Amino acid sequence: MEKGEDSSTFKMGNSAQERSLPYVPDCYVVPPSSKPCDSNSGIVPTIDVSRLKGGDDERRGVIQELSLACQHLGFFQIVNHGINQNILDDALEVANSFFELPAKEKKKFMSNDVYAPVRYSTSLKDGLDKIQFWRIFLKHYAHPLHRWIHLWPENPPGYREKMGKFCEEVRKLSIELTGAITESLGLGRDYLSSRMDENGMQVMTVNCYPPCPDPETALGLPPHSDYSCITLLLQNLDGLKIFDPMAHGGSGRWVGVPQVTGVLKVHIGDHVEVLSNGLYKSIVHKVTLNEEKTRISLASLHSLGMDDKMSVPRELVNDENPVRPNMYRSASWNRVTEDYSVPWSAPKGLWKGLDEDEPAPYDPTGQEMTKKEKSRTKFAENAVHIIPFVLLACALVLWFFSNPGDFIAARIEGLTIEGDIDNDSDGTQTGFLGAATEVGHSKNKLKREANKRNRRIQASRKVMKGFY
Numbered sequence: 463m464e465k466g467e468d469s470s471t472f473k474m475g476n477s478a479q480e481r482s483l484p485y486v487p488d489c490y491v492v493p494p495s496s497k498p499c500d501s502n503s504g505i506v507p508t509i510d511v512s513r514l515k516g517g518d519d520e521r522r523g524v525i526q527e528l529s530l531a532c533q534h535l536g537f538f539q540i541v542n543h544g545i546n547q548n549i550l551d552d553a554l555e556v557a558n559s560f561f562e563l564p565a566k567e568k569k570k571f572m573s574n575d576v577y578a579p580v581r582y583s584t585s586l587k588d589g590l591d592k593i594q595f596w597r598i599f600l601k602h603y604a605h606p607l608h609r610w611i612h613l614w615p616e617n618p619p620g621y622r623e624k625m626g627k628f629c630e631e632v633r634k635l636s637i638e639l640t641g642a643i644t645e646s647l648g649l650g651r652d653y654l655s656s657r658m659d660e661n662g663m664q665v666m667t668v669n670c671y672p673p674c675p676d677p678e679t680a681l682g683l684p685p686h687s688d689y690s691c692i693t694l695l696l697q698n699l700d701g702l703k704i705f706d707p708m709a710h711g712g713s714g715r716w717v718g719v720p721q722v723t724g725v726l727k728v729h730i731g732d733h734v735e736v737l738s739n740g741l742y743k744s745i746v747h748k749v750t751l752n753e754e755k756t757r758i759s760l761a762s763l764h765s766l767g768m769d770d771k772m773s774v775p776r777e778l779v780n781d782e783n784p785v786r787p788n789m790y791r792s793a794s795w796n797r798v799t800e801d802y803s804v805p806w807s808a809p810k811g812l813w814k815g816l817d818e819d820e821p822a823p824y825d826p827t828g829q830e831m832t833k834k835e836k837s838r839t840k841f842a843e844n845a846v847h848i849i850p851f852v853l854l855a856c857a858l859v860l861w862f863f864s865n866p867g868d869f870i871a872a873r874i875e876g877l878t879i880e881g882d883i884d885n886d887s888d889g890t891q892t893g894f895l896g897a898a899t900e901v902g903h904s905k906n907k908l909k910r911e912a913n914k915r916n917r918r919i920q921a922s923r924k925v926m927k928g929f930y
Contacts, residue, residue, distance in 0.1 A: 477584040479596045479672045480565070489594050490680045506704075506719055507531040511635075512542035514642055528639075529646040536730035536743035537704050539722070540639075545631045547724055552620075553628035554698050558758050559618035561598060561670040567617055571600065579603045580613045596680045596751055598670040604629040604762070605664035625666070629762065632694045632726075633664055636764040639728065640691060647738055649777060654691060654737070654766070661767040663690075669759045671701060674751035682749030682757070690731035690763040691772075697721055697759040705746040716748075733765050733772040739783050 478487050509531065513524045531538035560568070571582035580602040584594075603610040607626055614622050637659055641651040671682040682701065695702070702719040709715040719727060735744040751757075766772060779785050 477594070477598070479598060479674075480584060482672065484675050486596075486674065486676045486680050490596060492593055492679065492681055492684070506717070507535070507538040508725070509538050509540050510542045511540045511639070511642075512544070514638060525642050525646045528642055532643065532646070532730050532734070532738075532742035534708060534743075535704065535706060536735070536745035537719075537747075538728050539719075539725050540728055541725055543635055543726055545628075545635065545726075549624075549627055549631055550696055550724065552624040553760055554696065554758055556618055556621045556624045557600075557668045557670070557760060558698075558756070560600060560615060560621060560668070561756075561758075563617060567615075568600075571615065579610055580615075593684070595683055596671060596674045597682045597749070598672070600668040602666055602668075603664070604666045605633060605662060625668075628696075628760065629664065629666055632762045633764065635726075636664075636692055636694060636762070639694075640764070643692070643730075643734065643742075644737075647741070647778065649775060653775075657766055657770065658691065658764060661770070663763070663765045663768060665690075665763045667761040667763065669749075669757075669761065671749060671751055671757040671759075673754055673756060675753065677751035677753050680751060682751050685746050685748045687744040687746050688729050688731040688761075688763060689733070690729075690765040691733045691737075692731055692764055693729040694762045694764070695727040695729065695759060697727070697757065699752060699755055699757040701750050701752060701757045702727065702759075703748050703750055705748075707743075707746075731763070731765065736772050736774065737778075739774045739778045739785070741778070741783065 478490060507527065507530070509524060509527050511524065513520045515521075516524075528538070568582050571580050573581045574583065575581065578601075580600075582598075582600050584598050600615070602614055604626075607630060611622050611626050614625065616622065637655045640658060641655040644653040644655070645651045647653075669682075674680055685705065698721065700718060700721050703716045704719055705714055706717050707714045709717070729745050729747065730742055732744045734742050749757075749759075774785060
């Protein structure tokens with residue numbers, strides 16, 4: 463492929479980022495309004511979560527900090543989280559080593575099935591993205607660990623052991639954080655954490671963003687929010703940008719999140735926004751690129767079970783905060799995964815503060831029908847109209863075979879019918895309805911009427927073809 467050649471059909475294993483092309487193909491170039499913008503690192507809430515294990519007053523203080531961060535941004539950083547730095551470093555190391563494996567080894571896990579328990583891919587939808595992104599990823603289920611770990615890559619050596627240890631530790635942390643978040647909403651510490659601990663979902667997304675020859679024209683990931691309760695993120699380089707809707711007098715701006723060793727990022731997901739009836743916000747974020755270095759990030763998404771629905775509890779509904787069915791409806795991870803589509807195809811202006819031409823993030827809680835729902839509805843509507851024609855056709859076929867003989871066309875008070883010629887005692891002829899016809903005994907006239915009938919049959923076949 464030559465430089466400048468347009469393509470929207472890069473397949474997994476043959477993408478520009480995997481091949482380290484020295485230029486950015488046209489299908490990776492984002493619209494001008496969506497290109498990476500200059501954004502200084504903003505003030506991001508940083509919370510010492512070790513204080514959650516302190517006295518009552520200390521815990522209440524931390525929960526208040528969490529509540530403010532969830533209301534304003536839906537994002538915060540945590541320190542003193544209790545995970546050993548060696549575990550974090552080992553996880554980043556084996557992740558990077560996996561992406562350095564030969565293509566043949568990585569392709570063992572290549573899949574475009576969003577339900578696959580282990581999936582290697584280079585795009586949101588293989589070869590079908592309107593805009594492709596400079597990213598390679600490996601996703602795998604991680605809870606319960608013993609059920610899934612044998613499906614993970616065996617190479618590089620130590621991947622299962624080191625990544626498995628990281629998954630176990632961040633899961634424990636996610637349960638603790640979720641308990642604090644629901645406690646801050648007045649729902650109690652175990653409102654979600656008990657359900658997440660028993661049969662909740664944990665999906666580990668291992669991301670690789672290779673050096674990009676022109677990072678100002680492409681993105682690693684477009685603006686989106688996570689379809690989870692919370693996401694814990696570990697990264698080795700800068701690149702994460704979060705959207706602050708309250709900045710610049712409410713017009714919003716993108717804020718860069720700096721990399722700090724040992725610090726974990728916490729994203730509030732769509733399910734917590736639904737749970738809180740909109741009080742807490744799911745963070746809109748994107749990923750920018752680096753011209754010289756490879757960025758590795760580990761995103762651990764935590765939520766309820768695959769078919770367990772998230773909904774607004776009664777405790778969070780009152781006169782000041784009524785139920786908003788157009789914004790927040792019950793939704794499960796399975797439903798969101800089924801309907802998941804490329805964020806760029808979502809309606810414009812979905813998120814307040816984004817530019818009108820900014821590709822809007824996917825909204826799994828929106829009331830708009832999905833493509834599948836629309837197609838099912840359209841099919842049902844068409845079926846209602848088709849059924850009478852099908853029944854009529856069946857009746858005619860049954861009557862045809864039960865009444866053999868010569869058939870002619872007859873017209874009774876403007877209504878065309880078909881029937882056997884039946885010479886009655888009074889000299890008239892009747893069709894299958896038993897009604898008197900205007901057709902005489904002339905052979906020529908019978909021949910003309912038969913020709914008319916054939917033309918009507920051919921015309922009716924054309925009409926019926928349009929319904930099928």
